[in-house]
Amino acid sequence: xxxxxxxxxxxxxxxxxxxxxxxxxxxxxxxxxxxxxxxxxxxxxxxxxxxxxxxxxxxxxxxxxxxxxxxxxxxxxxxxxxxxxxxxxxxxxxxxxxxxxxxxxxxxxxxxxxxxxxxxxxxxxxxxxxxxxxxxxxxxxxxxxxxxxxxxxxxxxxxxxxxxxxxxxxxxxxxxxxxxxxxxxxxxxxxxxxxxxxxxxxxxxxxxxxxxxxxxxxxxxxxxxxxxxxxxxxxxxxxxxxxxxxxxxxxxxxxxxxxxxxxxxxxxxxxxxxxxxxxxxxxxxxxxxxxxxxxxxxxxxxxxxxx
Amino acid sequence: xxxxxxxxxxxxxxxxxxxxxxxxxxxxxxxxxxxxxxxxxxxxxxxxxxxxxxxxxxxxxxxxxxxxxxxxxxxxxxxxxxxxxxxxxxxxxxxxxxxxxxxxxxxxxxxxxxxxxxxxxxxxxxxxxxxxxxxxxxxxxxxxxxxxxxxxxxxxxxxxxxxxxxxxxxxxxxxxxxxxxxxxxxxxxxxxxxxxxxxxxxxxxxxxxxxxxxxxxxxxxxxxx
Ligand SMILES: Nc1ncnc2c1ncn2[C@@H]1O[C@H](COP(=O)(O)OP(=O)(O)O)[C@@H](O)[C@H]1O
Ligand SMILES: [Mg+2]
Numbered sequence: 392x393x394x395x396x397x398x399x400x401x402x403x404x405x406x407x408x409x410x411x412x413x414x415x416x417x418x419x420x421x422x423x424x425x426x427x428x429x430x431x432x433x434x435x436x437x438x439x440x441x442x443x444x445x446x447x448x449x450x451x452x453x454x455x456x457x458x459x460x461x462x463x464x465x466x467x468x469x470x471x472x473x474x475x476x477x478x479x480x481x482x483x484x485x486x487x488x489x490x491x492x493x494x495x496x497x498x499x500x501x502x503x504x505x506x507x508x509x510x511x512x513x514x515x516x517x518x519x520x521x522x523x524x525x526x527x528x529x530x531x532x533x534x535x536x537x538x539x540x541x542x543x544x545x546x547x548x549x550x551x552x553x554x555x556x557x558x559x560x561x562x563x564x565x566x567x568x569x570x571x572x573x574x575x576x577x578x579x580x581x582x583x584x585x586x587x588x589x590x591x592x593x594x595x596x597x598x599x600x601x602x603x604x605x606x607x608x609x610x611x612x613x614x615x616x617x618x619x620x621x622x623x624x625x626x627x628x629x630x631x632x633x634x635x636x637x638x639x640x641x642x643x644x645x646x647x648x649x650x651x652x653x654x655x656x657x658x659x660x661x662x663x664x665x666x667x668x669x670x671x672x673x674x675x676x677x678x679x680x681x682x683x684x685x686x687x688x689x690x691x692x693x694x695x696x697x698x
Numbered sequence: 699x700x701x702x703x704x705x706x707x708x709x710x711x712x713x714x715x716x717x718x719x720x721x722x723x724x725x726x727x728x729x730x731x732x733x734x735x736x737x738x739x740x741x742x743x744x745x746x747x748x749x750x751x752x753x754x755x756x757x758x759x760x761x762x763x764x765x766x767x768x769x770x771x772x773x774x775x776x777x778x779x780x781x782x783x784x785x786x787x788x789x790x791x792x793x794x795x796x797x798x799x800x801x802x803x804x805x806x807x808x809x810x811x812x813x814x815x816x817x818x819x820x821x822x823x824x825x826x827x828x829x830x831x832x833x834x835x836x837x838x839x840x841x842x843x844x845x846x847x848x849x850x851x852x853x854x855x856x857x858x859x860x861x862x863x864x865x866x867x868x869x870x871x872x873x874x875x876x877x878x879x880x881x882x883x884x885x886x887x888x889x890x891x892x893x894x895x896x897x898x899x900x901x902x903x904x905x906x907x908x909x910x911x912x913x914x915x916x917x918x919x920x921x922x923x
Binding site for chain 1: 746748768769771772773775776780786787788789790791799800802803804805807808847851
C-alpha cells in the first residue's frame, strides 16, 4: 500500500511537472537563482577563508637569541619547541642567515647597508623562526617563552618582538572579523533565498488549490494529495542544483584568471576545490534546496487541506 | 440510507438550515428543491462532511457522522458519489485519469483500475474519449465524467447538486436519464435541483425547502414553488 501510494505520487508528480511546463520552468529558474546566490556566497567565503588561511600560514615570528646562547642550548630548545602541538615549526637561523635576511629587507636603504658594511663583524645573533598551526595560539606561546628560564637564551625584551606580536594579533583579529562578516552576509542571502523560494512554491500550490479541493472531495487522504507536491519539490530541487552545477563549471573557468589576477599568490583554484569536494558540495546544495522547497510545500498545502 | 435528526447549521449568526429532519431509505430517488440560497448545498455539504452541523445528528448508511474525525472523512467520501453543477474535474488530467484518480487515491490495485474504469466510462457513454482533457469536452460530457468518477467506487448513495444547472435541455435529459438508470441498478439518488420540468418529469419523492426549513415532503411530488 505504501509503495503503491508512493509510486502513484511519483507518477502524478512527473505528470504535473510536465503538464504545468511553464510553472515548472519558472520554479526551476527561481530555485536555481536562489541556490546560485547562496553558492556564490559560499564560494566567496571559501576564497576569503583561503586568503586568511594563507596569510595565517605565512605569519611567522623571529625571536632573537642572546649572545650568550650556546649552540647546545639552542638545539635543545628547538627540539623541545618542535615537540609542542601548537607549534608547526621552529627553525634555527644562524647569525649569517639573519644578516642576509636583514640585508634583503633593507636593500633599498643605502644608509643602513653602508653602515652595516662599515662594521667588521656580523652584529647579529642567531634567531629562531617560529610558526604555529593556529594563529590565536601565538599569544599564549609567546607569553610562555617570555618566562625567565628562557631569558638566558631568548632576547624577548626587544621592541621588534612586541611589534611582531601585535601584528599577529591584528591579523588574527581581522581573520575573525572576515569570517563573521562572511557568515553574516551569507545568512542574509540565505534568508532572502528562503523567502523567495517559499513564495514561489506557495504560488505554485495556490494555482492548484481547486484541484486540491477536488481531490479531497473524491476521497483522497491529505497525504495522498500532498505527496505529489512534495515529490515535485524534491524534483525541482534536484533539477535546479544540477542546472546550477552545469552553469558553474564554465563560469568558474571563465572567472578563474580574474581571481588569480586579483588575489595573486593568495588565489584559489575554483574548479579544483569544488571538484575535490564534489559529493559534499552537491549533497549539501541539494539538501538545502530540498529542505527549503519541501518545507514550503508542506506549509503551503496545509492551507488548502484544512488540517 | 440517510437519517437526519434536528439539524441546524449556522454560519456565524446566519442560520442556513433550521431544525431539519428527514429520512431517505435505500434505493429511493429523492429530489430536493427550493429557491437559491435556501440551504440545499449546505445540506449536501453536511452529508459529505465538508461542513459540520451546529446542532442535530446525521447518520449515513448506519454511520453516525455527526462528529466525524477529519481522518475518517476520506472513508466517508469513498462511500458517497457526489456530482456538482461545476463538474469539479481535475483540469490537468484526462477523462481516464480523472476517473482512475478516485480509485488510485484509496489504494485500489492497478489491475482492478484497468478493468473498472473503462467499464464505468462505457456506462456513461464516454469510452471513445478517454484520452481527452476536460477542456476538450462539452458540459454534458464533463458531467458524465463526473458521474463516472462518482460511480467508480460503486457507492450506495449518489448525491447530485444541481447537476444540470450548466447544461442545455438535451444534455439535461441525458444526465437525468443516466441518474434514473443508476437508481434502477440499486443506488440511492439524492438530486438537488430547481429545474421544474426535471423534477415534475420524475414523479418521485420531492422534498421542498424554504429558508432553511422543510416545507413539504411528497411521495409523488411536484415542484410546488
Ligand atoms: N461558508 C459559508 N459562510 C457563510 N454563509 C454561507 C456559507 N455557505 C453558504 N452560506 C449561506 O447559506 C445560505 C444557503 O446557501 P446554500 O446552501 O449554498 O444555498 P442553495 O444551495 O440552496 O442555493 C446562503 O444564504 C449562503 O449565503
Ligand atoms: Mg446550491
